[in-house]
Amino acid sequence: MQKDFISIHDISLYEFHEILDKAVKMKADPHHSHKALKHKVLAMIFQKPSLRTRMTFEVGMLGLGGHAIYLSPSDGQVGVRESFNDIGKNLERWVQGIMIRTFAHQNIIDLAAAVKIPVINALSDLLHPCQAMADFLTLKEKAGNLSKLKLAYVGDGNNVCHSLMFAAAKAGCTMAVATPSGYDPDPGIVKLAKEDGRDTGFSLTLTRDPRQAVAGADAVYTDTWTSMGQEAEKEVRNRIFVPYQVNRDLMALAAKDAFFMHCLPAHRGDEVTDEVIDSPRSLVFDQAENRLHVQKVIMVLLMGKTEKNG
Secondary structure (H helix, E strand, C coil), rough: CCCCCCCCCHHEEEEEEHHHHHHHHHHHHHHHHCCCCCCCEEEECCCCCCCHHHHHHHHHHHCCCCCEECCCCCCCCCCCCCCCHHHHHHHHCCCCCCEEEEECCCHHHHHHCCCCCCCEEECCCCCHHHHHHHHHHHHHHHHHHHHCCCEEEECCCCCCHHHHHHHHHHHCCCCEEECCCCCCCHHHHHHHHHHHHHCCCEEEEEEECCHHHHEEEEEEEECCCCCCCEEEHHHHHHHHHHHHHHHHHHCCCCCCEEEEEECCCCCECCCEEEEHHHCCCCCCCHHHHHHHHHHHHHHHHEEEEEEEEC
C-alpha cells in the first residue's frame, strides 16, 4: 500500500479486496496477529469526538501488541496553537503512525505531506474511508458477492456517502443515492467514483426520489441529517430531510429481506425509525464491530512495514 490511508480512491482494486479478505481472516483468528505491531505506537488526534473511532483504534492497537495514545481537541490545540506541520514533525519522532479525526480534509493532506510515518484518515468533512471499508466488510459477510448488490443511500450527500461511492466503485456493485436539492454529493467525488468503477461494473444513479433509490435495493443506508459542526443548520435540515426518513414504508420498497445500515450515532425518529434500526435486518452493530477488524488490517499494512523511531 501507499504510505497513508486517506481515501479509498487512492488504493488499488487489489488493495481494496486485500483489506477485506485480510479482515475476514483476522476477525476469525485475532490471536494470529497479536504481535504484529509489538512495541509500536499510534497517536490518535481527535478534533471531533467519537465512541467507535476511539474504541476500535485503541482496542485494535492493543490487540496487535502495540499502544495507542489519545490526543483530545485540547491536547496541543492542533492547527491553533501549533500547525499541522509542526505537530506532525513532533509526533513522527515518537510514534510509528498517526490517526486523525478532523473537520477540513486539507488538514489530513497537510499532515500526511509533513511526515514520513503513515497517516490514517479516521474522518474528515469530505471522507470517512474506514467506515466505508467496515461497511463493505459487513456486506461481504452478510450478502456474499459484492458485485451483485444494489446499495441505496438516502439522506445527506456527505463524507459517508462519498466514501461509500468509492467503495461501491471498487466492489463493482450498483448504487443509488437520493438527496434533497442542495445536499448532493460532491461532483468531484462523483466523477472520481465513476472513473474508479469504469472497469468493475459499477453503476451509480443520483436522484431526488428516495423511493426510486430504494426500489429493489439489497441494503438501505442512511446517516444523520446534521453532522458535527452543522448544529446551527439542524432545524432547517430536519424540515428538508423529512421525506428521506428510512421507515417501514420506505424499506418495503427494497428487496425482500433487505438490510438496513447506518454508521452511527443515529438520531432515532429523524433519519430512521426505531422499528427499522432495531429490526433483525439492521446491521448497525455489525458495522460498528467491523470497524475494529478493518482498521487492524490497515494499521498492519501501513505500520507493520515501518521501523521504530525515536
